[in-house]
Amino acid sequence: MKNIFVFDENKCVACHACAVACMLENGIQENGLWRKLKYNDQQHRPNLPLFYLSMACNHCEDAPCMKNCPALAYHKDQTTGAILHNADKCIGCKYCTWTCPFDAPVFNRQRGIIEKCTFCNHRLEEGDVPACALSCPTGALAFQQKEFSREESRNSSPIPVDVGTQIEIIKLRNQDPPEIDASLFDGQEMSYEVPQCEAKISAKKELPLLLFTLISAGMVALYISGHTTHFNLAAKIGFLFIGLFSGLLSLFHLGRKGQAWRSLLNIQNSWLSREILFYTLFYGTVSFDFFVHPIPWLVSAIPGILFLFSIDMVYLPAQWQWKTRVHSALTLIIMLHSLFLLNSWVVLFTVFAILRILLFFYQNNRQIREKFIPVIIRVSTITFATILIHLTDSIALPIIVYVVGEIIDRIEFYNELKTPEWELQR
Amino acid sequence: MQVFNTACPRNCYSTCSFKVWVDDGKIIRIDPQPLNLATPEGACLKGLSYIERAHSKDRILYPLKKTGNDFERISWDEALDTISQKLQYYKKAYGCYSVLFYAASGMSGLLNGIGTNFWKLYGGATTVYGNLCWPAGLEATRLTLGDNKHNVPWDLENAKLIILWGKNPAETNIQQMIPIEKAQTKGARLVVIDPRRTASSERADLLLQPIPGTDGILALSIIKILIQKEQIDKRFINKHVLGFDDFAKSLKNINIEETSRECGIPVHFIEKLASWIGEAETMTLIPGYGMQRFSNGGQTIRCLLALQVITGHIGLPGSCWHYADLQGDIFSQPKEPENYYPPEKPDGIFRREIATARLGEQMLSTKNPELKMAWVERGNPLSQNPDSNKVREAFRKLEFRVVVEQFMTDTALEADIILPAKNMFEQSDLISCYWHPYIQLKQKVLEPAGEVKPETEIYYLLAKKLGFSEDEIRMNFPGLSDQEIDAWLEHQISGYPELxxxxLRQGPILSPMLQEIAFSDYHFPTPSGMIELYSTQAAKRWGVNPLPSYEKPIEGQQGESSMRFPFQLLSPNTKNRIHSQFGNLAVIKGITDEPYAQINFGDAAQKGIKSNDTIRVFNNRGEIRIKAKTDASLRPGCISIANGFWHQEGASPNSLSLGRETDMGHGTAFHDNLVDYEKWEPVQ
Structure with a gap:
């Protein structure tokens, strides 16, 4: 027997009693509701049916929030199945808001931590029902204790994930919109927009992370290129200072910076913890190499590569709707390309440049018009850098041009990341 | 911790039963009461929000006196002394009629009648007649069927065709969506007729979006088709209907193409609806109240009702005219809508000559004596009555204003003295409902907060201050203790052994007068004893066509005034409020946007307006500035702003409406309201 929500799309009229019941039970939620009403089409396009989905945490068996939390702030109540968040352990990294398919964790700006639906665990423990489900005045949202197989869960999930979502969704009997006189709305098609819910991730919001990841790719490339073996003391200190500085930058997005050490706790499951572990190992071994005793370059290179690989894995949950998971601005790709440039491997650099432009176009093909300027800059910088590297012996000028292009590509990378609630809003 | 059964006393169809948990003097939880078959899954978001509302930090808990632009706490003694001195002074200097007693629908209950007793004892007062809400439809129904009643709400699941005509239960009567959905699982068709595409229409088979105010001609056109196709119930008509032949003849000028132009519905949609109605085994037509808030509202409702009548869908399971059910109101005599009429002969006590629909204008124009003082309870006329700029002007012109309130509403802000009003948990009362036929006890479960006193006590104390005799007081007021209130309530139901x-403390009880399937006895208490399509009373009392007929709304898109102001402003209710209540609560704010005007993409594009732009909506009565939201749901040519926002929030649509009565029943034609709008750019 499992505790599950049952939601009937035929009965919900978006009355918001569930959301209000939740607030009355768990407190006013100024930073975002724990239980939200999702609409498939806010614009009432004449040929589309409009239906609603009342969504909070679905207390997944393999909860992605819990698995990915670097600070082990989540746990599962083994009796009730509730996925619970522990405020004391939270570092406010917001990574769970990227990984949850249902947009359940809410970041509380004032407290700097995440809050979320508790399944009304305090009520479940007393044999009672969650407030939202008890209060639904049309009976659309209910709570049940029943057998609920993984397959049923997969079939019910409002977006295609297989994480043991504990909600059964009774689908619309009739998928048709009401028949209406669509001629009333003729000529309005240009006003219809792809629904724009506020993007959780964007280059602007995640500027510290953007810089951190770009710098990291560059530093690893520089180290692997072998140039650092010729560094004097000042250059070595500079190298480590930039590494440390970029690490500090990444702390900026934490709601609770003082708790940052907790981010290492979930090496077992979380790529975020691994990223921080390999970051530490990379710069640790490099420092040893620089200042204590030279060590074989692989000892640092391997953690460096794993560090970048972990960074790229961290962003995976927000790439679910991409055509290809291989983005031209992955840090590993940037690192490799930088390596070719730093070592003046002209042929490799050129081949890679062509491949990356193709990949860039493949990813952007739908938005080329909207992104005209970034596309032009991206293509021209990488082309120009390639031409320069063929024409001149110095790599200083190509590097400058190349870096501009990488910044643009990485900005696009962040802007293309979309957390899964976009699908729910559609 | 204790759990009590109670019921929501708001002016709302659902009048939900619920269980309230009280712990240590606090409402801590509200649970469904499944014994009420109409609201078995519990109350709506507003009902749930009583947990906050009952103990809101914004509540008025003490008598307040206006000092400059602020209010200061005063004692009850000071408040009542001031008020009684003023009452004595105005009575002596100008006569009792210089005092306006204004009460509205903020909280229902029999104890509200005590106010009337007080003002009679005082010697009379000026009061209002009519009603802001539903009287045109009530009167249309009374004229036709003789009584306002319909099948029990849960019978709706037996209907094979459900027509929601101008009603949006998904927001205003949420639990009605339960039997609608059940009927659909049994194969029923759902048709919605509404200029707006609402949540109620999303699961519908057909949505017709007529030009507002033209519903009457749409109904007549369908009736004509049905008559021509002989899809009418001749046996029923012959036996029970008065005036059918005259009515049929009166339709000779109705022409489907012209109808289509007038109401903006394509011919094939009209034909489709007519054929669905012609085929329907059982049909329940559910008109809303918005459609009758037009200058032609009563006649429109008579046209719609004729559709129900000629097809014989009356008195049967699954078939009824579902406007209002007053079977639960075993207390009023006379019932609505007749108790809205001004008395034909003044009773010498109450001077009922101000129409609530024209409150502002008539408060200003009343002479001999002019109004000097107002007493307002259970109402917020400064937001909710039409032409609220004029209402405000009229209130400001008075010398002295008393407002009994729970919160700092627009009206309370204008008061000289505010008296703290009880909430629903602080005094027991009996309530009925106009959708389901239950009698319910709204139980006292809390002691009044702060220095709050129920109105019964306020009037009692005021009567003492004014020096009325013990006998007069005993005869007119129930006394102050809970036992005395209970005894008074018990007396009201003493004629019914079932009650x-x-x-009632155990839960809701069905009205002893209940007929589950309304008119199943085919007894129609009209003058002729038949269903009156031809109504002599209609012509005599209201001066309208004795037959159902289509009249253009005075201020509608198809009329002349649309040249100046081309857009029809609709001011519907939303799920987030009951009129102007609840919007101030944190939980409601947590789910709602700031006030906004809904406009159509096409209209917006023509005016260069995008979603979230601020627009200025105006006509010759006023203007408001409000955020625009654009989508493809509203019929072009309309603009919709939910009523109930306060002027303090910047957006009461009643700044734009005119105080105008409906064609019958002394209702209020809020929606005869043409406006224009433009993008508003703040001047730098």
Whole structure:
């Protein structure tokens, strides 16, 4: 027997009693509701049916929030199945808001931590029902204790994930919109927009992370290129200072910076913890190499590569709707390309440049018009850098041009990341 | 911790039963009460929000006196002394009629009648007649069927065709969506007729979006088709209907192409609806109240009702005219809508000559004596009555204003003295409902907060201050203790052995007068004893066509005034409020946007307006500035702003409406309201 929500799309009229019941039970939620009403089409396009989905945490068996939390702030109540968040352990990294398919964790700006639906665990423990489900005045949202197989869960999930979502969704009997006189709305098609819910991730919001990841790719490339073996003391200190500085930058997005050490706790499951572990190992071994005793370059290179690989894995949950998971601005790709440039491997650099432009176009093909300027800059910088590297012996000028292009590509990378609630809003 | 049964006393169809948990003097939880078959899954978001509202930090808990632009706490003694001195002064200097007693629908209950007793004892007062809400439809129904009643709400699941005509239960009567959905699982068709595409229409088979105010001609056109196709119930008509032949003849000028142009519905949609109605085994037509808030509202409702009548869908399971059910109101005599009429002969006590629909204008124009003082309870006329700029002007012109309120509403802000009003948990009362036929006890479960006193006590104390005799006081007021209130309530139901306060404490009880399938006895209490399509009374009392007929709304898109102001402003209710209540609560704010005007993409594009732009909506009565939201749901040419926002929030649509009565029943034609709008750019 499992505790599950049952939601009937035929009965919900978006009355918001569930959301209000939740607030009355768990407190006013100024930073975002724990239980939200999702609409498939806010614009009432004449040929589309409009239906609603009342969504909070679905207390997944393999909860992605819990698995990915670097600070082990989540746990599962083994009796009730509730996925619970522990405020004391939270570092406010917001990574769970990227990984949850249902947009359940809410970041509380004032407290700097995440809050979320508790399944009304305090009520479940007393044999009672969650407030939202008890209060639904049309009976659309209910709570049940029943057998609920993984397959049923997969079939019910409002977006295609297989994480043991504990909600059964009774689908619309009739998928048709009401028949209406669509001629009333003729000529309005240009006003219809792809629904724009506020993007959780964007280059602007995640500027510290953007810089951190770009710098990291560059530093690893520089180290692997072998140039650092010729560094004097000042250059070595500079190298480590930039590494440390970029690490500090990444702390900026934490709601609770003082708790940052907790981010290492979930090496077992979380790529975020691994990223921080390999970051530490990379710069640790490099420092040893620089200042204590030279060590074989692989000892640092391997953690460096794993560090970048972990960074790229961290962003995976927000790439679910991409055509290809291989983005031209992955840090590993940037690192490799930088390596070719730093070592003046002209042929490799050129081949890679062509491949990356193709990949860039493949990813952007739908938005080329909207992104005209970034596309032009991206293509021209990488082309120009390639031409320069063929024409001149110095790599200083190509590097400058190349870096501009990488910044643009990485900005696009962040802007293309979309957390899964976009699908729910559609 | 204790759990009590109670019921929501708001002016709302659902009048939900619920269980309230009280712990240590606090409402801590509200649970469904499944004994009420109409609201078995519990109350709506507003009902749930009583947990906050009952103990809101914004509540007025003490008598307040205006000092400059602020209010200061005063004692009850000071408040009542001031008020009684003023009352004595105005009575002596100008006569009792210089005092306006204004009460509205903020909280229902029999104890509200005590106010009337007080003002009679005082010697009379000026009061209002009519009603802001539903009287045109009530009167249309009374004229036709003789009584306002319909099948029990849960019978709706037996209907094979459900027509929601101008009603949006998904927001205003949420639990009605339960039997609608059940009927659909049994194969029923759902048709919605509404200029707006609402949540109620999303699961519908057909949505017709007529030009507002033209519903009457749409109904007549369908009737004509049905008559031509002989899809009418001749046996029923012959036996029970008066005036059918005259009515049929009166339709000779109705022409489907012209109808289509007038109401903006394509011919094939009209034909489709007519054929669905012609085929329907059972049909329940559910008109809303918005459609009758037009200058032609009563006649429109008579046209719609004729559709129900000629097809014989009356008195049967699954078939009824579902406007209002007053079977639960075993207390009023006379019932609505007749008790809205001004008395034909003044009774010498109450001077009922101000129409609530024209409150502002008539408060200003009343002479001999002019109004000097107002007493307002259970109402917020400064937001909710039409032409609220004029209402405000009229209130400001008075010398002295008393407002009994729970919160700092627009009206309370204008008061000289505010008296703290009880909430629903602080005094027991009996309530009925106009959708389901239950009698319910709204139980006292809390002691009044702060220095709050129920109105019964306020009037009692005021009567003492004014020096009325013990006998007069005893005859007119129930006394102050809970036992005395209970005894008074018990007395009101003493004629019904089925009812007692003890039984009502266990849950809702069906009205002893209940006919589950309304008119199943085919008894129609009209003058002729038949269903009156031809109504002599209609012509005599209201001066309208004795037959159902289509009249253009005075201020509608198809009329002349649309040249100046081309857009029809609709001011519907939303799920987030009951009129102007609840919007101030944190939980409601947590789910709602700031006030906004809904406009159509096409209209917006023509005016260069995008979603979230601020627009200025105006006509010759006023203007408001409000955020625009654009989508493809509203019929072009309309603009919709939910009523109930306060002027303090910047957006009461009643700044734009005119105080105008409906064609019958002394209702209020809020929606005869043409406006224009433009993008508003703040001047730098």
């Amino acid at each position: 007692s306060l003890d039984k």
